[in-house]
Amino acid sequence: MPLRPARRGRVGVIRAPVAKTAVVAKAVTPGAAPVARTAVVAAAVKPGRRRRI
């Protein structure tokens, strides 16, 4: 189905071809324990966690 006429002839807002983002579902389930990975990420963003420099 065609797009509405208002979309034609205008300058777009997405300036370049979009690159595919790594699929998160694959990234967090590489091993047998995706739950453990979830815990790791949760720990990384836990309130009060301090960086070590």
Next chain:
Amino acid sequence: MAEQSLDELGPVDYVVVEFPAGASNFTGEMAAELLALVDSGTIRVIDVLILTKDQDGAVEAMELSDIGELGELQALEAQLAELLAEDDVEHLAAAMEPGSTAGVLIWENLWAAPFASAARRSGGQLIANGRIPIQAIIASIEADEPLTTQGE
């Protein structure tokens, strides 16, 4: 939107959500969660497109209103601003796999607008922004773990 000044506009983001061939399972859950975000004033949906890419790579774009029964999304559809232009379709579809369908969602982060306005009034200017992929967080933590173990 017409009465909204640029100074009060929140950051505008987009996502392209791909549904590989045969993998879609629409139960209404996505629509419900989206409407909850709108109803709570967290976001304002600016535009929606549905894209399909055939096995030869040809892309077709549809309006939200083209998909038939919208249900609760009907009210949302009436408020869309049609920001995306025909030119944007090919760029957005570049990330899609052949044979897939994707939903494109553009929204304004209403929750961020007051803070952004305050930052501008304070003399600040946005010089960078972005999103940290979960994969990067995992990689950072995993790289950190041996150091933590050694330090203990």
